[in-house]
Structures are given as C-alpha cells and as structure tokens.
Amino acid sequence: MAGNDNKAFEAGEEDKSGRVIEMESLKLDPVTIEQRRIRDGKHTLMGKYVEESDVARPAWDNQIQFLLACISYAVGLGNVWRFPYLAQTYGGGAFLIPYLIMLVIEGVPLFLIELAVGQRLRQGAIGTWNKFHPYLGGIGIGSMIVSALVGLYYNMIIAWCFWYLCNSFQYPLPYSSCPLNNQSTGYIEECEQSSFTEYFWYRETLDVSASIDETGGQKWWMVICLILSWTFVWLCMIRGIESSGKVMYFTATFPYLVLTIFLIRGLTLPGASDGVAYLFSPDLSVLAQPRVWLDAATQIFFSLGLAFGGVIAFASYNPLKQDCQRDALIIALTNSFTSIYSSLVIFSILGFRAYEQNNRCLDGNIETLSNYFDLPEGNITYENYKDEVKRLNTTDEVDALNLTYCDINEILSEASQGTGLAFIVFTEGIINMPGSPFWSVLFFLMLLSLGLGSMFGTIEGVVTPLCDLGIKGIPKPALTGMICLVSCVVGLLFTCGAGNYWLNIFNDYAGSIPLLVIAFFEIVAVAWLYGIKEFNEDLKWMIGRPKSIMGWILFYYFRICWVFISPVALLVVLIAFVYDIASSTLDYDAWIGDGTIESLEYPWYGLLVIYLLLLLPTLPIPVVWLYQLIRKCTKHITFDSILADKSWASEDYKESMKFWKMAKDPPNADKLSIDS
Structure with a gap:
C-alpha cells in the first residue's frame, strides 16, 4: 500500500485529492515549478523539504498494521494500573471528568500534530524538527532522551512480569501463603505482619533494602529477567517495523481478549458490583483540587505517548497521503476506551477482594x-x-x-499506586479465585504484551532519529542491539536492593515536566512559528477538505485548540507541576524490615538524579538553539529549512500561494474544475 503511493508520488502522477486543473486557462507554462508543486504536494513549505530518499522510506504493510502499532504503543501498563489508581484516588468516576477534558483540549490535538508532521516530512523526531529549522533540533533530541530514559525503567517492569509469569506455573501460587521460618515452627514474622502478596513482592521478588542508601547488591534472578526482557525486545525489533510490526498484531489484540475474559469472570464474582459502583460513583468535591487536573493531564501525555518521538517515528513510515486526522481520532479514542474498559476489569476484581476482606473482618x-x-x-x-x-x-x-x-x-478507597496495584492488590484478588494459577498466567501474559508493545514504540523513538541523523557504517539491527545492550547495562541499577526506589524516581520524574516542555515547543513551532494557515495547506493536501458538517466541526475544533486552548492549557499545567515539585518535600515510601512502610526524604544524590532527569531532556532545546545561532553568526551559514524559507525567501512562497489561490478561484470557472 505504502510502496504504491510512494511510486506514484515519485512519478508525479495525478493529484490523489481529486483536483483536476486545466493549466491552459491560467495561461501558465505547463512545466513551471509551481505547477509541479500543485501536482506533487510541494506547493506547501513543508512539502518542499520531502526528498526522494524520504519517500523511499520503509513502510507499513497496510494501514491496519500502522493503527495496531500505534494502539499497541499508546495502550500500555499505565492503562491497567495508573488510570485505575487515579480513579480510585480521586473519587471514582469524578476523575473521568478532568481526564476527558484534557483528552479533548490536549491529547487529541497534539496527537494529530505529531502524526501529521511525521507523515508529511517522513523523518524521526530529530529529522522532523531540524527540517522545520536547525534552531528547533533540540526538540527532537529532547524527545529521544525522554524515550531512552523511560525505556530504561519500563523494561525493568517487563522483567518483573517475566518473573511473576514464571512463578505462576505452580500450585499453590507462591504468593498465596506465608513461608515457614527456618525452624519450621511458624511463619516468617515479616510476612505475618504484612500480607502474602506484599511479602512476595517486597522480599521474594525485589528483596528490597530498608532505604535508598542501602544498595543491597544485585539480585541474580532479577538480572536474568532483565537480560531476557531486553533480548526479547531486540529480537522483535531486529528488522525494524518489518519485524516489530508483525509482533504488534499480537501485542495490540491479545490484551483485549484477556481483559474481556477477566471482565466476564470478574463480574460473576461476589462483590464485583460494589467495585464497579465505586468506579462510577463520582465524588465531585475532588474536582476543586488542582492536583486532580494535573494528574489527568500527565496521564493523557504518558498514555498517548505524546512528545516521546515514537508517534512521529511510526507516522514517518505512512504513505504521504493518508487520513492522519481519522487515525488520530481512532487511536486516541481507543486508548481512552481501553483505560475505562480495563478499569471495569480492575474494579470488579478489587470489589471481590474488598468483599473477601470485609468478610474476614466481620x-x-x-x-x-x-x-x-x-x-x-x-x-x-x-x-x-x-x-x-x-x-x-x-x-x-x-x-x-x-x-x-x-x-x-x-x-475500596485504599489506593495502591502503580506497581502495587498490579503486583500486590490484583494478585491478592487472583489467589482467592478458583483456578488461581490459570488467572495468574493470563494476567501477566497480558501485562507482558502491553509492556512490550509500548517498548517497541519507545525504542523506535530512539533508533529512528539516530538513523535519520545519518550514522554511517552501522546497520539498523546492530544499532538497535547496541542501544538495547547499553540500556540493559544501565538498567542493572534497578536490580539491586534499592532498585525499586531508583525506578520510582525515573517513573515519577523522567516523563513529567520534560514531556510538557517538549509538547509546548512542538505546538508553538507548528501553530505559531510555521503558521496555522500553512499547516492547514499541508493537511488539505494529505487528507483533503472537510466534506460534512462533522468534518467542519473537527476542522475548527483542531485549529482553535492548536492556536489558543492547547498552548495555554500546557503552560498552566507546566507551571502548576513546577510549583508542586518546588513547594513539596521530595520523599519516597520505604519498606521496613518489620513489614511496614515508612516515608523517607531523598538523600542529596537522589535529589541530584531527580533534577538531572528533569533537565537532561529539556536542556537540548535552548542549547541547540544557542549553538546554531553561534554557528550562523560566526560562520555566516545560511539555513535551508522550512521556517528559514518562510522568513527570508518568502517571495517564492508568496508566488506559490498566489497560484494556489488562483487555482481555487480561477477567472474562468467553466474551464477549471476542482473536485474537493
């Protein structure tokens, strides 16, 4: 599908948007540059920077494969545990209100921008923003750094899933009861003071230290699982989208099968109705808390994969003319539907767990x-x-x-954040279900497929920009292998006794403020620097004009969001996030040896890592800008880029727009037909 479109584009065949233009009526030379631009899409500033080598880029087998890849990337572990956790924390259904509002004003508009620029320019994040202007190259570098940092800890979570999956093939499950002490005279005290699932998680799986100051040494079983997870990622991505695209048929569809099975089973359990009722019983008073809106905004960003560079990379393998607006709506709405659907599953099981605990209490x-x-x-x-x-x-x-x-x-209101919801709370519900090993295997297989699907997009957000930079002499499989190897070595930090504390630092800060900053500069670069009118011409060339009332509603909705609503919302959320971090004490929950959890402040080196995670992805934006500015001033370099063309070589662009206007509103309408 992509290959045929690319050949047609290179050959300069008839405009696929359906425009039929009789050039003689405009009395113009039929071989002028402007006519060719009308025919092959280069009448737009962005279109002039699509090279033949970009058009000949690898492509998805079909559109379904692209949609499944994006859905697999967007729908990840956060849909299964972070969204239900936030719903549980903020009054059940009340959280859906700010979540859906943020989806409308931030998520979908930004997702369409990333799809559109990736598809139009056919480059990864770095190549895309360099084509806009070398001053903006830091945006792409920042996206690549965020993807690399998130990939480091995200694959450690996949390693935990491998560990639990391997331990699920036994009966009874190892986390269903406390182990005996060394004298076999009773159960281990630490387990009796906590719970079966907590003990297995903190002691048998992580063997966690009492604080981040105690390294605790590497845990060999976690090292093996981490190596296994990185090897699996590399093997699935060894041939780029040709291999990972095939795997995504499974990673995108299997979780929905498992979620449906769990939902059917969960709704038949006692107490499930209480859990579902709690989810959809809103406590509207929580909407007055600024933190609710902040968490809703960051959940949208992390869930959709915005500003990571993965969306731009995936879109760059699309045909030049594909309805990216339709794709953005399908993927974003599917992602949000999955969050709500998985919450139904989680809360039905949590209702059953609460029912069992309540009965034991009674x-x-x-x-x-x-x-x-x-x-x-x-x-x-x-x-x-x-x-x-x-x-x-x-x-x-x-x-x-x-x-x-x-x-x-x-x-039900006792919230367990992140990994605790999956590895402690949900497993407690599983052990009370008949045939618990089967449900345990099914659940962790689902988590594996969700995690791997997101990892493919995350690593693609690192590999594609590096390839587009023109790294010489390194084949893409070797480059992918080197990235996986380096990431695996650095990720050994998470396999030590204090590894869980370090992972929480990466999870809390690597994908927070940097994503907001990068997304803000993305939307400003497209809507304000490039210009909404110019961007509109590119979209018209790719997807055509609106043909229905709903099409026109979407037309104005996106443009109002891009120019006004989304930048303002991003700026407000960013300022609120910075204020929240600056005004609060940065601490973490440590598992103490007696089975209790204690809140401790981060040491100075923990704070240093936090600040580095916040600064590393954002520093390239001003640094690259300053570097390119110095180069231009000292070496008198003339930049050949979209925004540079618009600013100083605008005459040709004005002539192009004049011709385009004549084409839309010709002197002799009976001699010129435009089917829009």
Whole structure:
C-alpha cells in the first residue's frame, strides 16, 4: 500500500485529492515549478523539504498494521494500573471528568500534530524538527532522551512480569501463603505482619533494602529477567517495523481478549458490583483540587505517548497521503476506551477482594461477639450483623470490645499506586479465585504484551532519529542491539536492593515536566512559528477538505485548540507541576524490615538524579538553539529549512500561494474544475 503511493508520488502522477486543473486557462507554462508543486504536494513549505530518499522510506504493510502499532504503543501498563489508581484516588468516576477534558483540549490535538508532521516530512523526531529549522533540533533530541530514559525503567517492569509469569506455573501460587521460618515452627514474622502478596513482592521478588542508601547488591534472578526482557525486545525489533510490526498484531489484540475474559469472570464474582459502583460513583468535591487536573493531564501525555518521538517515528513510515486526522481520532479514542474498559476489569476484581476482606473482618468481630455474649454459632450472620450489634449494644458493652470497623467502600478507597496495584492488590484478588494459577498466567501474559508493545514504540523513538541523523557504517539491527545492550547495562541499577526506589524516581520524574516542555515547543513551532494557515495547506493536501458538517466541526475544533486552548492549557499545567515539585518535600515510601512502610526524604544524590532527569531532556532545546545561532553568526551559514524559507525567501512562497489561490478561484470557472 505504502510502496504504491510512494511510486506514484515519485512519478508525479495525478493529484490523489481529486483536483483536476486545466493549466491552459491560467495561461501558465505547463512545466513551471509551481505547477509541479500543485501536482506533487510541494506547493506547501513543508512539502518542499520531502526528498526522494524520504519517500523511499520503509513502510507499513497496510494501514491496519500502522493503527495496531500505534494502539499497541499508546495502550500500555499505565492503562491497567495508573488510570485505575487515579480513579480510585480521586473519587471514582469524578476523575473521568478532568481526564476527558484534557483528552479533548490536549491529547487529541497534539496527537494529530505529531502524526501529521511525521507523515508529511517522513523523518524521526530529530529529522522532523531540524527540517522545520536547525534552531528547533533540540526538540527532537529532547524527545529521544525522554524515550531512552523511560525505556530504561519500563523494561525493568517487563522483567518483573517475566518473573511473576514464571512463578505462576505452580500450585499453590507462591504468593498465596506465608513461608515457614527456618525452624519450621511458624511463619516468617515479616510476612505475618504484612500480607502474602506484599511479602512476595517486597522480599521474594525485589528483596528490597530498608532505604535508598542501602544498595543491597544485585539480585541474580532479577538480572536474568532483565537480560531476557531486553533480548526479547531486540529480537522483535531486529528488522525494524518489518519485524516489530508483525509482533504488534499480537501485542495490540491479545490484551483485549484477556481483559474481556477477566471482565466476564470478574463480574460473576461476589462483590464485583460494589467495585464497579465505586468506579462510577463520582465524588465531585475532588474536582476543586488542582492536583486532580494535573494528574489527568500527565496521564493523557504518558498514555498517548505524546512528545516521546515514537508517534512521529511510526507516522514517518505512512504513505504521504493518508487520513492522519481519522487515525488520530481512532487511536486516541481507543486508548481512552481501553483505560475505562480495563478499569471495569480492575474494579470488579478489587470489589471481590474488598468483599473477601470485609468478610474476614466481620468473621473476627462475629467471633468476638459470640464468645463474649456466649451466643450459639450461626446466630450472627453477615446479613444481620448490623442489627445484632445494635441490639447487643444497649448496655454499651459492645463499645468496650473495640470491634474492627468493617466497610467495603472503605477498603475500596485504599489506593495502591502503580506497581502495587498490579503486583500486590490484583494478585491478592487472583489467589482467592478458583483456578488461581490459570488467572495468574493470563494476567501477566497480558501485562507482558502491553509492556512490550509500548517498548517497541519507545525504542523506535530512539533508533529512528539516530538513523535519520545519518550514522554511517552501522546497520539498523546492530544499532538497535547496541542501544538495547547499553540500556540493559544501565538498567542493572534497578536490580539491586534499592532498585525499586531508583525506578520510582525515573517513573515519577523522567516523563513529567520534560514531556510538557517538549509538547509546548512542538505546538508553538507548528501553530505559531510555521503558521496555522500553512499547516492547514499541508493537511488539505494529505487528507483533503472537510466534506460534512462533522468534518467542519473537527476542522475548527483542531485549529482553535492548536492556536489558543492547547498552548495555554500546557503552560498552566507546566507551571502548576513546577510549583508542586518546588513547594513539596521530595520523599519516597520505604519498606521496613518489620513489614511496614515508612516515608523517607531523598538523600542529596537522589535529589541530584531527580533534577538531572528533569533537565537532561529539556536542556537540548535552548542549547541547540544557542549553538546554531553561534554557528550562523560566526560562520555566516545560511539555513535551508522550512521556517528559514518562510522568513527570508518568502517571495517564492508568496508566488506559490498566489497560484494556489488562483487555482481555487480561477477567472474562468467553466474551464477549471476542482473536485474537493
């Protein structure tokens, strides 16, 4: 599909948008440059910088493969655990309101910009922004650095999934009970003071240190899993999109099969209705908290993969004329639907878990009441518990027993962030399900496919820009292998006893402020520096004019967002994020040896790494700008780029626009037909 379009483009065949122009009526030389630009798309500033070598770029097998690749990239682990965690934290369904608003004003408009510029210029992030202007090359470098940093820790999470998957092929599951102590006289105290799943996660899997100051040495089982995960990524990407594109047929579709199976099973479990009701019962008072809107905005960015460079890289393998607006809507809406769909699954299982915990709590209270009042067994049940407590409490004797307060909604509101939701809370629900090993295997296979699909796009955001920079003598498979090898070696940091604390630093800060800064400069470069009118011409050439009422609504919606709403929203969120970090104490939750969690402040070197993660991806933007400015002033270099063309070589561009205007509104309409 892509190959045929590329050949047609190179050969200069008839304009695929359907325009039929009789040049004789305009009394112009049929071989003028402007006529060729009308025919092959080079009438736009952006189109003039698409070279024949760019057109001959590798391509997706078909459009479905591209859509599945983008969906696999966008739909990742964050859809399964971060979105449900945020919904659980911010009053259930109330979080959907700021999330959907941020999707409309930030997510979809920015996603379309990245798809459009990647498809039009057929370059990775660095090549794309260099073509706009060498001053803007730092935007692409920043995107590449963010992708590299996120890939470092993201593949460690995939390594954890491999570990849990391998441990799921046994019955009973190793995290379903506490292990015996060395004397076999009882259970390990640390496990009894916490829970089965917490102990297996913190002690058996991570063997976590008591603080970030205690390195704890490398854990050999985690090292093996990390090497396995990076090897798997390299093998799947060894031939670029030709190999990873095939794998994405599986990674994009398998999670939906598993989620559907879990949803059917989850909804049949007791307590599932309480979990789902909690998800869709909004507490609107939380909308007054600025943090809700901040988390909604960052969730949109991380979930869609905005500003990572992966979207631009994937779009660069598209045919020159493909409806990128339709693709942006399909991918963004599918991603958001998946977040809500997976939340249904998660909350149905969490409802079952809360039901089991609530029953255990009631069992303890019922036993205490029965013993104290010498009641026969079965006299107090779950159904009549509240009535019996009220009846027995006439003399205030029940108050003296200090019964545990049992409430299923209270249990549901106990949020577990990120990895804790998947490896601690959800696994606790799995062990209470009949046939638990089967469900455990299915769940971690799903997490693997989600994680790998996102990793392919993340690494593509590093490999494609480097290839577009023209690295000589290194084949793409070797370059991909070198990136995976270096990342694996650096990622060994996460396999030590304090590795989980370092991973949380990368997770919290590598993909936060840098993404907002990069996205802000992307939208300013396209909508304000390049110009919305010029960008509109490129979109018209790629997707044609709107042909329906909905098409015109989308037309104005995107342009209003690009020029006004999205930049302002990004700037507000960015300022709020910086203020939040500057005004709060940067601390982390440490697992203490007695099974408790304690909040500790980061040491000076932890803070140094945090500031480096915030600065490294953003520094290239001003540094490259300054470097290119110095080169221009000292060496008197003339830049040949889109924005440079627009600023100082505008006469040719004005003549092009004059011709384009004549083509749309000719003197003799009966001799000129334009089918738009």
